[in-house]
Amino acid sequence: MSKSSSKVFMFDNNDPEMQQACENARASFRYFWREVSWERRRIIPALDMACVKTAFSDGEPEAGGTDNPEVEQMWLGDVDFDGEFVSGVLLNSPNWLKSVKAGDTARRPLGEISDWMYGISGEVFGAYTVNLLRSRMGRAERQEHDAAWGLNFGDPAKIRVAPEPNKGGGLLKGWFGKKQPDSQEHPMSENMAATLRKQLKEDPSMLTVTDDRGWTFLHQEALAGNAATVKTLLEAGADPKAATHDGKTPLQLARSLGWEKVAALLAAR
Known part of the structure; x- marks a missing residue:
């Protein structure tokens, strides 16, 4: 589930496409972390936001996946990573969980995150599960979703992973889709x-x-x-x-x- 404005989008972890989206997000997390690391060194910030998504629960989740009310997928900001664990501050206010609230800190193994995204000049990179959900929306619903976020997610079938340099030394928005830019230096x-x-x-x-x-x-x-x-x-x-x-x-x-x-x-x- 991801949440924009007050609308809730259900996140079914038993969905094979959703499972693949989460796996792709974890596999490409290094590009998220590389950009966050550079952001920490910049004098003038370049990122609009940077966050990771993970599951929260009041207890042990029931069988049947994360679409039951025992679990909510929510976003963490102020993200840190130590090579094993991702940590951050909860950005969302839960819809039904009682044990967590916006502003709480959380720490999860990298293998438990379900998505990541960051924004540059309003353009979104990552957002694998978000774009899967967007791909299943009609045009009007997708526009409403994007307007609530105030960001440009682009074509839901093309995941932007990392920026690439242009001839003038600045940054363009690199489209990589399923191909990861393994050989590309920041x-x-x-x-x-x-x-x-x-x-x-x-x-x-x-x-x-x-x-x-x-x-x-x-x-x-x-x-x-x-x-x-x-x-x-x-x-x-x-x-x-x-x-x-x-x-x-x-x-x-x-x-x-x-x-x-x-x-x-x-x-x-």
Whole structure:
């Protein structure tokens, strides 16, 4: 179920097409996380919103899927990810659940999320389950749905996964459908490599400073799949074997989201 305005759209987890939509969302989650990671580094925000969907329940769900009143699918904002768990703040007010409310924090394994989406200039990326529901609506209902969100979801048969650079260095809206842009580097990673090399020469501590979880800059960039940035950090002397407080190495984080190019760079060290 996703909710826009006061209307409720039922989410049947026993529906094979819905199951596939959820699976596709989980398989492509790395592109969501890469964009969120870049957003955290931007001086001027570029994302209209970024959220993930997961199931909530007052207790153990009954047999029959998530279309029964025991379970609601709702969106989390302020999303964080540590290579295993997705966490965030509940954006929705439940329709019938009593144990959760908007503003509550939640933490779920990546395998339990059912969708993700983010927006750039009003254009939506991701939204696999939302677009499946939209594909089953008539034109008028779809327009009403999109107007309630205030966003352009586009053609429900074509899922936009990640932005791509244009010739002027800006971002266009990349259409990838079922094909994932595995070989594509985020344009900001490539464009900022030279600037990063200069910053590292001026402040080598950038290579070793850690946050409260024990994460270095290399850990963060490995999880985000930024190959050009990871290469620059390694060339400057970043430690590929450094471990976070819970024992994660950059290589483990890169592999957790299937960033093969980044994993190869780290494994070579």
